[in-house]
Amino acid sequence: MSPRFTVIGNYISPYVRKVLVCLELKGQAYQIDPIAPFVGNERFGELSPLRRIPVLIDGELVLNDSSVICQYLEDCFPAPSLYPTDAAQRAKARWLEEYCDTHLASVLVWKLFYQKVLRRRFFGEETDEAMMNHALAVEIPAALDYLERQLPDDGFAFGALSIADISIACYFRTASFVRYAIDAARWPRMANLVERVQSLPAFQALARLEDVMLRVPLAEQREVLQAHGAPLTSWSLGGQPPRKGFARME
Amino acid sequence: MSPRFTVIGNYISPYVRKVLVCLELKGQAYQIDPIAPFVGNERFGELSPLRRIPVLIDGELVLNDSSVICQYLEDCFPAPSLYPTDAAQRAKARWLEEYCDTHLASVLVWKLFYQKVLRRRFFGEETDEAMMNHALAVEIPAALDYLERQLPDDGFAFGALSIADISIACYFRTASFVRYAIDAARWPRMANLVERVQSLPAFQALARLEDVMLRVPLAEQREVLQAHGAPLTSWSLGGQPPRKGFARME
Numbered sequence: 001m002s003p004r005f006t007v008i009g010n011y012i013s014p015y016v017r018k019v020l021v022c023l024e025l026k027g028q029a030y031q032i033d034p035i036a037p038f039v040g041n042e043r044f045g046e047l048s049p050l051r052r053i054p055v056l057i058d059g060e061l062v063l064n065d066s067s068v069i070c071q072y073l074e075d076c077f078p079a080p081s082l083y084p085t086d087a088a089q090r091a092k093a094r095w096l097e098e099y100c101d102t103h104l105a106s107v108l109v110w111k112l113f114y115q116k117v118l119r120r121r122f123f124g125e126e127t128d129e130a131m132m133n134h135a136l137a138v139e140i141p142a143a144l145d146y147l148e149r150q151l152p153d154d155g156f157a158f159g160a161l162s163i164a165d166i167s168i169a170c171y172f173r174t175a176s177f178v179r180y181a182i183d184a185a186r187w188p189r190m191a192n193l194v195e196r197v198q199s200l201p202a203f204q205a206l207a208r209l210e211d212v213m214l215r216v217p218l219a220e221q222r223e224v225l226q227a228h229g230a231p232l233t234s235w236s237l238g239g240q241p242p243r244k245g246f247a248r249m250e
Numbered sequence: 251m252s253p254r255f256t257v258i259g260n261y262i263s264p265y266v267r268k269v270l271v272c273l274e275l276k277g278q279a280y281q282i283d284p285i286a287p288f289v290g291n292e293r294f295g296e297l298s299p300l301r302r303i304p305v306l307i308d309g310e311l312v313l314n315d316s317s318v319i320c321q322y323l324e325d326c327f328p329a330p331s332l333y334p335t336d337a338a339q340r341a342k343a344r345w346l347e348e349y350c351d352t353h354l355a356s357v358l359v360w361k362l363f364y365q366k367v368l369r370r371r372f373f374g375e376e377t378d379e380a381m382m383n384h385a386l387a388v389e390i391p392a393a394l395d396y397l398e399r400q401l402p403d404d405g406f407a408f409g410a411l412s413i414a415d416i417s418i419a420c421y422f423r424t425a426s427f428v429r430y431a432i433d434a435a436r437w438p439r440m441a442n443l444v445e446r447v448q449s450l451p452a453f454q455a456l457a458r459l460e461d462v463m464l465r466v467p468l469a470e471q472r473e474v475l476q477a478h479g480a481p482l483t484s485w486s487l488g489g490q491p492p493r494k495g496f497a498r499m500e
Contacts, residue, residue, distance in 0.1 A: 049396050050353055061338045065348045072341035088311045091322035098315045103300055146299050 003029035008044065008237060009053030010034045011210045011230075012177070014109060014170040015066040015101070016054040021166050022070045024202035026077040031231045035238035036218055038122065044237040067097055070163055082166065084158040096150060096157065096164035104171040107143055108180070111135035116178045140180075144187045151189040161197070169197035173207070177214060253279035258294065258487060259303030260284045261460045261480075262427070264359060264420040265316040265351070266304040271416050272320045274452035276327045281481045285488035286468055288372065294487040317347055320413055332416065334408040346400060346407065346414035354421040357393055358430070361385035366428045390430075394437045401439040411447070419447035423457070427464060 005023060007030050009016035023030050035044065040051060047062050048055050056063040056072070063069050074083055084090045115132045119125045147168065151157055157164040172182065172194045184191035197203060209230050216224045226232055255273060257280050259266035273280050285294065290301060297312050298305050306313045306322070313319050324333055334340045365382045369375045397418065401407055407414040422432065422444045434441035447453060459480050466474045476482055 049349070058338075061341070063341050064345055068341055068344045068348055071344065072337060075337040075340065087322060087325040088308075090325065091311070091313050091318055094318045094321065095314055098318055099299070 003031055003231070004058060005030035006057040006233060007032045008035060008040075008047065008055040008057070010036060011206065011213050012174070013053055014105065014174045015052075017170040017173065017206060017210075018066045018163075018167055019054045019056060019069050019073075020206055021170065021202050022073045022082060022163075024205065025080060025082065025161075025200075026073055028073070028077065029231070031233045033233040033236050033238070034213070034221065034225065034230070035236060039238055041237050047237070067094075067101060070097075074163075080161075082161065082163050084160075084162055089158045092150075093158055093162045093164040096147075097167040099147075100167035100171050104143060104168070107135045107139040108171050108175040111139065112180060113174050113178050141186075144182065144190055148187045148190050151193060153189065154192070156193065156196075161200075165193060165197050169194050169203065173198060173203070173210070177210075253281055253481070254308060255280035256307040256483060257282045258285060258290075258297065258305040258307070260286060261456065261463050261475075262424070263303055264355065264424045265302075267420040267423065267456060267460075268316045268413075268417055269304045269306060269319050269323075270456055271420065271450075271452045272323045272332060272413075274455065275330060275332065275411075275450075276323055278323070278327065279481070281483045283483040283486050283488070284463070284471065284475065284480070285486060289489040291487050291489040294489070297487070317344075317351060320347075324413075330411075332411065332413050334410070334412055339408045342400075343408055343412045343414040346397075347417040349397075350417035350421050354393060354418070357385045357389040358421050358425040361389065362430060363424050363428050391436075394432065394440055398437045398440050401443060403439065404442070406443070406446075411450075415443060415447050419444050419453065423448060423453070423460070427460075 005028055007016065007019060007023070009019070009032070011017070011020075011032075011034055020030075020032075035053070040048070040053075044055075045051055047057070048064055050064070052064065054066055054069060056069045058072075063072060070082070074081065084093050111131050112135055115127045120127060156162065157168075168190075172180075182191040182194060198207070209225060209228060212224050212228055212230075213221060222232060222236070255278055257266065257269060257273070259269070259282070261267070261270075261282075261284055270280075270282075285303070290298070290303075294305075295301055297307070298314055300314070302314065304316055304319060306319045308322075313322060320332070324331065334343050361381050362385055365377045370377060406412065407418075418440075422430075432441040432444060448457070459475060459478060462474050462478055462480075463471060472482060472486070
């Protein structure tokens with residue numbers, strides 16, 4: 001029997017990772033169709049009107065947007081809770097999630113990882129070095145300054161592990177694919193938090209599969225993922241990638 | 251005594267409108283600093299790290315992002331609820347809100363209202379006619395097709411009024427500033443929904459103040475808003491607008 005939940009989305013995506021971590025932490029089984037970024041056939045377009053990943057399928061319900069999906073999982077499975085109990089702290093956790101989904105995504109994913117890897121490998125275009133260097137020199141440090149001020153001296157952002165910690169760790173995981181690491185001397189709270197969250201079993205289990213995606217050419221990914229125990233769907237909505245040879249990342 | 255809540259953000263913004271409508275519907279008093287879009291002094295930058303409006307201030311708590319703020323107001327004041335009770339419907343309502351905040355904002359606000367009014371009046375730049383015409387001919391109709399399919403034959407999206415209906419109506423209100431109206435023959439459910447929601451007293455009360463903003467030059471807005479009963483703050487975080495003469499919109 002298929003598990004209750006199906007996720008459409010690639011292990012490389014920080015948005016997808018956020019949803020998978022929540023499913024893992026809440027002990028919910030799922031199957032996944034790890035379609036490559038920027039592809040997806042017509043059926044995918046019907047399920048995801050903005051052609052974004054992740055998509056969560058739960059019976060008749062089809063949900064888009066990682067924040068909406070994570071909140072839905074919390075509503076369905078309140079324990080372990082991934083949102084602070086106090087309304088003000090819960091709001092701040094949701095804001096930090098939103099800050100990650102928009103601003104960290106912009107500076108770490110689109111201006112760094114995408115520029116350094118995907119743009120070249122997937123679309124055959126040159127890296128925008130000026131944009132990337134500005135992100136590294138100015139924008140990423142400013143985001144780290146802001147986040148550092150939001151954290152306590154030690155531990156998670158709001159006592160127990162929450163969606164805020166998970167979101168922060170997800171984006172810095174994607175940044176680590178291009179060897180970006182937080183300078184622990186300059187941002188000790190952030191470096192400590194990200195290391196702590198990424199060490200959780202839920203993150204570690206996913207990290208092994210992410211490493212497969214980074215090492216293996218697109219055409220062989222499903223087979224190798226299966227061999228590594230990834231809970232793959234028997235079908236795929238993945239269309240044709242824009243360019244052959246999307247493979248080995250740095 | 252000042253009311254509990256302070257909102258920083260202009261009546262023209264659909265994101266701000268969403269928050270104000272929720273405050274009105276929940277019967278919560280607030281004061282507002284209607285700073286012009288794209289301005290705001292250093293203190294504003296401290297309160298809003300991405301320099302976006304709205305900001306909600308509730309005592310020591312400073313919140314950013316309209317979706318986070320509306321959910322916080324729901325958590326603090328559960329009645330009248332603006333989120334469906336059923337978890338699946340609640341998730342779908344949150345998705346429609348997100349669809350509005352990203353995609354409707356893109357096609358109705360940035361590619362239409364901003365191009366037609368703000369870009370010229372505020373920055374002295376020319377309208378990008380090609381972008382605007384593509385939005386009008388292709389993107390806005392496609393968004394209306396999608397939203398029309400999400401609605402029931404009659405009434406609100408999920409039975410009682412919810413954040414989904416409010417969001418949709420907020421974006422089409424900003425579009426109406428440049429005389430965009432939904433073709434009721436082609437999208438009857440959407441036309442009916444938007445009219446119904448915009449007729450609510452909460453929307454009507456705000457509409458009178460929005461009309462002031464559209465008619466009155468920037469330098470005179472606070473005075474005229476005050477005369478119209480707007481609950482203004484005694485202070486303002488508004489900085490200098492990029493260009494003099496931001497005034498009379500069409």
